[in-house]
Amino acid sequence: MNTKVISLVSIGAHPGSGRTRRAEQDARAVELGLQLAGQHLQVVHAGDPREEALRAYLGMGLDHLDVLEQPAGADVLGVLGDYLRDAGAQLVLTGSQAETGEGSGMLPFLLAERLGWPLIVGLAEVESIENGTAQVLQALPRGQRRRLKVRLPLLATVDNAAPKPRQSAFGPARRGVLAARNVMVTQDELLTGAELQPARPRPKRLKVIKAKSGADRMKAATAKASGGGGKVLKEVSPQEGAEAILKLLVEEGVIR
Amino acid sequence: MLNTLLPVLLFTALGLAVLGALRRVRLWRQGRPSKVDLIGGLLAMPRRYLVDLHHVVGRDKYMSNTHVATAGGFVLSALLAILVHGFGLHNQILGYALLVATVLMFGGALFVYKRRLNPPARLSKGPWMRLPKSLLVFAATFFIATLPVAGILPEGTGGWILVALLGLGVVWGVSEMFLGMTWGGPMKHAFAGALHLAWHRRAERFGGGRSTGLKPLDLEDRSAPLGVEKPKDFTWNQLLGFDACVQCGKCEAMCPAFAAGQPLNPKKLIQDMVIGLAGGTDARFAGSSYPGKPIGEHGGNPHQPIVNGLVDAETLWSCTTCRACVEECPMMIEHVDAIVDMRRHLTLEKGATPNKGAEVLDNLIATDNPGGFAPGGRMNWAADLNLTLLSEAKATDVLFWVGDGAFDMRNQRTLRAFVKVLKASGVDFAVLGLEERDSGDVARRLGDEATFQQLALRNIQTLGNYAFKRIVTCDPHSFHVLKNEYGALGGMYQVQHHSTYIAELIAASKLNLGQHKGGSVTYHDPCYLGRYNGEYEAPREVLRALGIKVREMQRSGFRSRCCGGGGGAPITDIPGKQRIPDMRMEDIRETEAELVAVGCPQCTAMLEGVVEPRPLIKDLAELVADALLEEEAGSPAVKVQPARRKPAEVH
Ligand code: SF4
Ligand code: SF4
Numbered sequence: 001m002n003t004k005v006i007s008l009v010s011i012g013a014h015p016g017s018g019r020t021r022r023a024e025q026d027a028r029a030v031e032l033g034l035q036l037a038g039q040h041l042q043v044v045h046a047g048d049p050r051e052e053a054l055r056a057y058l059g060m061g062l063d064h065l066d067v068l069e070q071p072a073g074a075d076v077l078g079v080l081g082d083y084l085r086d087a088g089a090q091l092v093l094t095g096s097q098a099e100t101g102e103g104s105g106m107l108p109f110l111l112a113e114r115l116g117w118p119l120i121v122g123l124a125e126v127e128s129i130e131n132g133t134a135q136v137l138q139a140l141p142r143g144q145r146r147r148l149k150v151r152l153p154l155l156a157t158v159d160n161a162a163p164k165p166r167q168s169a170f171g172p173a174r175r176g177v178l179a180a181r182n183v184m185v186t187q188d189e190l191l192t193g194a195e196l197q198p199a200r201p202r203p204k205r206l207k208v209i210k211a212k213s214g215a216d217r218m219k220a221a222t223a224k225a226s227g228g229g230g231k232v233l234k235e236v237s238p239q240e241g242a243e244a245i246l247k248l249l250v251e252e253g254v255i256r
Numbered sequence: 257m258l259n260t261l262l263p264v265l266l267f268t269a270l271g272l273a274v275l276g277a278l279r280r281v282r283l284w285r286q287g288r289p290s291k292v293d294l295i296g297g298l299l300a301m302p303r304r305y306l307v308d309l310h311h312v313v314g315r316d317k318y319m320s321n322t323h324v325a326t327a328g329g330f331v332l333s334a335l336l337a338i339l340v341h342g343f344g345l346h347n348q349i350l351g352y353a354l355l356v357a358t359v360l361m362f363g364g365a366l367f368v369y370k371r372r373l374n375p376p377a378r379l380s381k382g383p384w385m386r387l388p389k390s391l392l393v394f395a396a397t398f399f400i401a402t403l404p405v406a407g408i409l410p411e412g413t414g415g416w417i418l419v420a421l422l423g424l425g426v427v428w429g430v431s432e433m434f435l436g437m438t439w440g441g442p443m444k445h446a447f448a449g450a451l452h453l454a455w456h457r458r459a460e461r462f463g464g465g466r467s468t469g470l471k472p473l474d475l476e477d478r479s480a481p482l483g484v485e486k487p488k489d490f491t492w493n494q495l496l497g498f499d500a501c502v503q504c505g506k507c508e509a510m511c512p513a514f515a516a517g518q519p520l521n522p523k524k525l526i527q528d529m530v531i532g533l534a535g536g537t538d539a540r541f542a543g544s545s546y547p548g549k550p551i552g553e554h555g556g557n558p559h560q561p562i563v564n565g566l567v568d569a570e571t572l573w574s575c576t577t578c579r580a581c582v583e584e585c586p587m588m589i590e591h592v593d594a595i596v597d598m599r600r601h602l603t604l605e606k607g608a609t610p611n612k613g614a615e616v617l618d619n620l621i622a623t624d625n626p627g628g629f630a631p632g633g634r635m636n637w638a639a640d641l642n643l644t645l646l647s648e649a650k651a652t653d654v655l656f657w658v659g660d661g662a663f664d665m666r667n668q669r670t671l672r673a674f675v676k677v678l679k680a681s682g683v684d685f686a687v688l689g690l691e692e693r694d695s696g697d698v699a700r701r702l703g704d705e706a707t708f709q710q711l712a713l714r715n716i717q718t719l720g721n722y723a724f725k726r727i728v729t730c731d732p733h734s735f736h737v738l739k740n741e742y743g744a745l746g747g748m749y750q751v752q753h754h755s756t757y758i759a760e761l762i763a764a765s766k767l768n769l770g771q772h773k774g775g776s777v778t779y780h781d782p783c784y785l786g787r788y789n790g791e792y793e794a795p796r797e798v799l800r801a802l803g804i805k806v807r808e809m810q811r812s813g814f815r816s817r818c819c820g821g822g823g824g825a826p827i828t829d830i831p832g833k834q835r836i837p838d839m840r841m842e843d844i845r846e847t848e849a850e851l852v853a854v855g856c857p858q859c860t861a862m863l864e865g866v867v868e869p870r871p872l873i874k875d876l877a878e879l880v881a882d883a884l885l886e887e888e889a890g891s892p893a894v895k896v897q898p899a900r901r902k903p904a905e906v907h
Contacts, residue, residue, distance in 0.1 A: 014622035016630035021622050059607065167614035169607030170706040171482045 003129050003152065005037040006087060008080065008094035009045050009065075010101070011053050022056035025095025027165035028158045030057055033093050035163065036126055044068065044083060046076035049180035058176025059168030065176065068183045075188035077107070081114045083183070089153055091134065096121070096157040102191070112155045120148065123156035125163075258401060258419050262341040262426060269430035270338070276438030277447065283533055284499070286558045287492030288481075290457065297454035300462065304453045308462045313586045319504075322367040326391060327446070329361025330433065337398050340405055351406035358399040365391035378505025378523070382542025387432070387442045394429030397422055440534070448499035449587055455493045457590060468579065468788040469740035470596055473705045483600025483703060487532035487566075488558040494594060498529040500587040503543055507581030507591060512818040512840075513574040513825075517833025519546040520574035522581040522591045525567065529594065532556045532566050546571055547832065562598060572598050573610050574830040577701050577823030578783040583814055599703030609702050612827045617704050624693035624711065626827075629663045635689050637668040641675055644686040646722045652686035654678070654757070655722070657729035657738065660694050661857040666864065667730075670857065673881035674730050674754055680884050681766040685728075691718045697733040700741070701823040709745060712737070716747035726750040728757045730877055732784035732856045733822070739789065753785055755795040755855050755876050762801045768885045771803035775850035777879075778807045778871075780840070780863070781816035782856035795855050798876055802883050807847040817843055821858030837862040841870055853879055 007030045012023030033041040041062070045054055049067035058065055068079045084092055097105035112119035124139040132152050137145045139161030233244055249255045313320040336354040339345045369388035375381065401422050403409040414421075436443040453462075460467035474480055481489050490498075507522035508514055514521045527541055537555030545551045549568065556566035563569050572595055581591045602608045609617060619628035635643075646652060656678065661667030678685050693711050700708035719727075727749050729735050739751035752760075761767050779799060785791045792813045799806050811817045820826065820836025841863060844852050851872045854860050863873045 014628075016628060017623045019622050021618070061607070167603075167607035167609060167617070169604055170704070171605040172607075 002040075003037070003090045004042070004088050005033045005040070005091045005093065006042045006044060006084060006089045007033040008092065009043055009054070009057050010095070010098040011045075011047065011051055012099040015099075020051070020053035020100070022053060022165075022168065023095055023099045024165075025097065025157075025159055025162075027057065027060070027095075027168075028160075028162040029093040029095055030060055030062075031163050031165040032123070032126070032158055034060065034166070036091070036129075039063075042066065042087065042089075044080070046070045046074075046080055048072075049178045054178055055173040055176065056168045058178070059170065059173030060166050061169075061172050062176055063172075064179050067178050067180050069180050070183070070185060073188055073191055075186045075191070077110055077114060078186050079183045080107075081111060084111075084115065091126075091129070091152060092117075092155045093123070094155070094157055096159045108155055108157045115153075115155070118150050118154045120150060120154060120156040122161060123158050124161040258422060259344060261419070261423050262401065263344065265423070265426050265430060266338060266342040269434040270342075273434040273438050276435060276440075280438050280440075280444075280448070280499070283558075284492045284496045286488045286533070287490045287495040288488070290491035290493050292455045292457070292493055293459070294455065297456070297459065300459075301450060301454040304456075304462045305450065308464075309453065309586065309588065312584075312588065316506075318367070318371070322364050322371070324364070325360050326364030326368055329357050329359075329364055329395065330391070332357035333361050333395065333398055334433065337402075340402065341398075346405050348405070348407055351402050354402045355399060355406055358395045358402070362392060362395035362399065365395055376505075376509075377544060378509045380503035380505065380523075380541070380543035382540065384442050384503060384542065390428060390432035390436075393425050394433050397425030397429050401426070442502075445500055445502040445587065448496060449502070452493070452497045452500035452587065452589075455496065456588060457491065457493050457497070457593070461588065466790055468736070469744070470593065470700060472709065472741075472744045473600065475706060475709060481601070482604040482705070483602070484594075484597040485561050485563075485601045485605065486559055487529065487556070487562060489601070490529075490594070490597065494590070494597075495529070495533050497587075497589050498526050498533060498594075501526045501530065501589055502587060503527065504586060505543060506584040506586065507589075508544060510580040510584045510815070510817075512576060512578060512580065512820060512836045513830075513832070514544075514547065515839060516820075516836045517547045518574035518830050519548050519568065519570050519832075520572075521546050525571065525595070526589055526591065528554065528556075528562075528566050532560075532562055533558060538566075563602065567598075569602060569608065569610070570830045572602070573828040574825070574832070575823055576783070576818045576820055576825040576836065578818035579787045580783070580815070580818065583787050596701065596703060599701075600705055601703070603703035604706060609704070610828045610830070612829070613702055613824065616824070616827050617699060617702060617707055620694055620696075620699050620704075620707050620711065625660045625663055626694060626698055627660070627663050631690065634658075634662050634692065635687075637662050637671055638675065638687075641672070643675065643689070645689040646686045646724070647689065647691060649686050650721075651723035652684050653725045654683055654685035655719075655724040655727045656685050656687050657695075657727050657731070657734055657751075658687055658692060659729055659731035659734045659857065661731060662692075664857065664861070666860060667857040670730055670860065670875040670877050673875065674877035676881040676884065677758060677761075677767065677877060680768070681761045683761070683766070686724075688718060693718075695731075695734040695737040696741075697737045698824050698827070700737070702827070712742055712745050712747070716742055716745060719747060719749070726752055726757075728752050728754055730754045730855070730857065730875065732782045732789070733858065736784045736788045753789070753791060753794070753855065755785070755798055756791055758876065758880055759794040759797045759801075762798065767880070769801060769880070770883045770885045772799075772879060772883055774882075776807055776848065777804045777851045777853055778809055778844055778847040778849035779812070779853045780809070780819065780844065780859055781812055782854070782859050783816065783818050783822055785855055786816055787814055795853070795876055798880060799853060802879060804853075804879075806853075807849045809843045809847055811843055819856075819859040819862040821856075821862040826858075826862070835866075837866050841866040844871055 009026040010023050012021045014021050030043055043057055043062055044066045046068040047070050049069055054065060068083060070076055094108055097103055108119055120138055122139040123136055124145060125137040127135045133149055134152055135149050138148055140146055233241060336350060336357055340350050340354055365388055368391060372385055372388050404411045432441060433443055437447045458467040484490055503523060505523050511522050521544055523543055524546055528538060531538055535557035539552040541551055554566050575595045577592050579592055616626045619626055623631050658671060661671060693715050696708035696711035727738055732753055735751055735753045738749060779795055796806055817840050818836060819840050849871055851874055853876055854873055855876050860873055860875060
């Protein structure tokens, strides 16, 4: 295949020890990329090229990994966007959320917005790429899959529905090259200017369980959340649609 | 007539044999360099053969006597035949000597013949079935040809017919014995075996020594391959060692993976390495195959990757590194080294550690324990025990190496029992606490030498901060690694298994022990304590001190059968026909013991994994802790009854 595939990777951290490692989801993005493009896969990280944890990606059989040199706290959005456009990327894969740093999970969205590309969340499998269109499977909750046809170039995030990353081996990890590239540095205005505070727990849909037995409770816990008050809106204007969504979010207490 | 024919035949055969030898040497030299003392090894060879090798062969009296007669007879006959018939020294005394030698050889060969009448499954057939006949022909021919020299028969007896017959006999005999030695017949074992003994990669094994630690890879040397991919990546003396195999199948008979129907047979593996060295396929292999893998579908050569050509990866991952094969091998071949060498390539270069392998290695890298548990929980098992930490005490007599069993609820019982014993003995001991890391055993057996060395170096660094007299551990794997494998990386310690240490405490009357109550007991020798470290006695001594008469299993001591838990085998989990721990439990059941004493967290886990009903499994430390008498010896202390708490009410 001669579609240009690029995987974006970040530095991960083991949840138990906090030690740096390859990030679980990003490694899946690399795995998917390797399955699609083999040796032509390009892998990019924006950050510190001396970070040894990056070698764990090289250990998956890459001969080099481009590192856009960035200090901690820089806004990498611009450099990544420029890099992807200059490289002529057709399919960009990345994890859904970083394990270190802000970990907001916003980068793929902002990047897609900046590039003006479609974004697929939870890519599970690329079935085919033909005539500039990719046919993919998107992972939905409870193991469901949705088949999508999307024009290239596109950006996709992978989560645990994507194939398990291959083992990282010491030999290729040691031989591989972390190719540092000098690029512009942009201060992250938001990060420096804004105040950080612990996140509030995300509101959960209220499920009133009136189960009597354990079996009932089990059933209730695994049942599909069924909001009885749902409405199907058809052929409404974007304005009306957005308003309906906003109203629901306020009702559910997601937005206050 | 015979006087011209015999020298011609003898010297042609010898000449060709020399050519064959040169060719064979060239094959071995395809391997990588290895530091061996060439001259010293050759000088030591006769002793290694006569003493060390016969110590192993001597376990099978039949075969050892047979071999002494046949081989001794052959060497003498061959030398004398060259003098008498080759150089024509028709001296009567030499003639008689040659007669005696051939008779000796003939006698030995008869026993070889007898063994081959109904050979056990472990023996290879094929050309090996021909060997006893060739031996008999060689001995008989030279006997008859020498009768005139000794003056027993007049020259020229028998006329042309006898000359022709003898000529044929000599051709057969010397082809097998001289040509076969260097051109690849069964007699190759004599030539390769002698040199293998001389240039063995573990010279320390000779003279009663023990050498079981794996050899480190030099990770600094970027040009050195990471493990063995192709036969030529072995060192030359490893290749030579494979060539020494006599296909006796003693390794096969002892291998737990083979018995369990997993696709491994150490004998076939070594023969496959010979094929790799010389080039070809396994079609002519005349022994048992890897269970489930037909013969004739694999082949290779020195420059072709071994895995998926010559040998399948599952074969390599079936091994539990129990060393039963090495222990049995009369040619002192090092199967485990070869297997781990090939695993190293698969893990370090290919990232192809099967099943849970990759996950375990990732966990070891990220959390220093194979389970991926948060490192901060390493001391939770001892939260209420008030153990002294070395980071505070700085010095202690006994460093108690806890091991990763700290994270395992079953093993925590053993650890707590051992702490109870230590406390009762009043010795000064301490633990590393959160500073301890996995010893690196599993990583190393899975071929991840890099992670092993990382863990080892960091442990060595930590240990270097403190003063202690010895390390004691309940885990034979940590014990082995700390004792035998850290040395090469700069960590030299006195390390003891808890059985050895408890035996010492008992001998020094530091423990006030009662008797074991609770039925008959058998003892399972862990591979890494027994075969790896030669400790068979201390655990039994401890059991004796508890008043236990051990009901020995048929396979115990150096022939103990592996529990299936070593070498990362439960992690790579290659399927077979049955499970190794089930087979071991059968051995245990045969003794009709109600309890099996163990000394290893792996053995405990594997044996407890066998479905009930089955005998109970208890660690030595638990048995000792149970038998501790609470009173201080000598002081009739008032027994303080701990206030019995009422059981919480449950409705
Ligand atoms: S070490 Fe044990 S499991 Fe491995 S080949 Fe030898 S006998 Fe078999
Ligand atoms: S490897 Fe050793 S034990 Fe096994 S068949 Fe060969 S000589 Fe016998």
